[in-house]
Amino acid sequence: MTNVLSVHDLYFSYHNEHEALRGVSFELCEGDKVALVGPNGAGKSTLMLHLNGILTGQGDVVVGTERITRDNLPAVRAMVGVVFQSPDDQLFSPTVFEDVAFGPLHMGLPKDEVLARVDSALEAVRMSGFKDRLSHHLSVGEKKRIAIATVLSMNPQILILDEPSAGLDPRARRALINLLRDLPITMLVSTHDMKLVEELFPRTIVMDEGLVVADGETEKILDDEKFLNEHGLEKP
């Protein structure tokens, strides 16, 4: 299997003080569905912001075959779709249609293609009838799914999700889990929802204090209760 994303020895500190990432390395293969877990402040969100070049630390982030540089940022952002935690941050346009069309439009696609992509992205998250709705009238669960559609419309090769199940009621959470399971795309999902991890992801990366402390089969990692407790996590 080919690597679609590899991170090598990544260091980053905010304002040269707090070291958020202290040498992070890992790889994602095509089709991988990987969970990223760790306590608050472990550096998960910081890491995610590096994967499409919003933050740039020391070290290499390679997407596909290319190292992220200033010049290939647009191409990288088309390949790596990041869905942020709060859907109110992710959905910044007045209507659902405009939000889902934002990515494709900025990729410079022709209008017919944009329309087709909006339709298929909304269909993929099962929200086809919501095109003309206003974002602020949606429920949290609906917003989360639309947020995923805003990135799917760019046809990314890798989907990065930050806390997708936070704040969802059981039904919305179940719908989201089914959705993530059915999406045929490489994904890295940061979450505190250990049940979700157990159910959905064969592989897990554990981060703590800016380091990857474990990377392997979910089953093995979740079995080691002592290790989980050491890193502020809990057995599901």
Add this chain to the structure above:
Amino acid sequence: MHFDAFDRYHESVSFVHRLDPLVKVSVTLAFILSNALLPDGAWVAFTLSWIFLLLVNMFSSLGVLFSFKRSFVALPFALIAVTVLFSVPGEPLSTFYFLFWNLTITDAGFLRFISIVIRSWLSVQMAIILVGTTRFPDIVHALEHLRVPSILTTIIAFLYRYLFVLADEVFRLLRARESRSASVAGSRSGGSVVWRARVAGNMAGQLFIRSYERSDRVYNAMLSRGYTGHLQTMSPHELHRVDYVTTALALILILILQVIGRL
């Protein structure tokens, strides 16, 4: 929780609702411009303008008096024009002392004041119908089609999107304060005015910081989806025959109003 007290759109199926937003925005602007250009005391033209308004009300199926009932909120703003009562030279009507000024109302000043109030009252009504029959994003699209600079339309679109989020934030803050504003039996609650002012100040600061941080996150979300500093939008609107005909008809009527106003 949703907070949409600002949304003035009234869902309905009507001729005016179906019109392209571009038509509605253009005609509204033309109507407001026409009101501004009508000479003082053009009573016939003012009346005809009002009839025009009533017709638009009728065609919007919101009720003939829809805009009339909502128009008075804007009247206080017309009071800014109150100075013309005294500043336009003409025959004095009455004189009185206000604080340490000796003010004289002139007939020409009175005429102009009444005309200004009527003009603004008519204009506001048209704007009320516009926002009542057009969804806000469509108004922004229409402005884009009218070549309003994209930086302005973008700001308006963001304002609209985040006004609700901000309002929700304010209500959460207020509720959090309320929940902790308890009192011990027998003693007065609330603290001193200074203390309360400080709490309110802190809340305003909180709101500012939260908004500021949110703007950062929104910007990141925009970058992630390929934003490079130039906003692209797609306004999927198409003008049909009925739109052209209505625009032409409305503009002709407005022109006739102008002619009548100047006879």
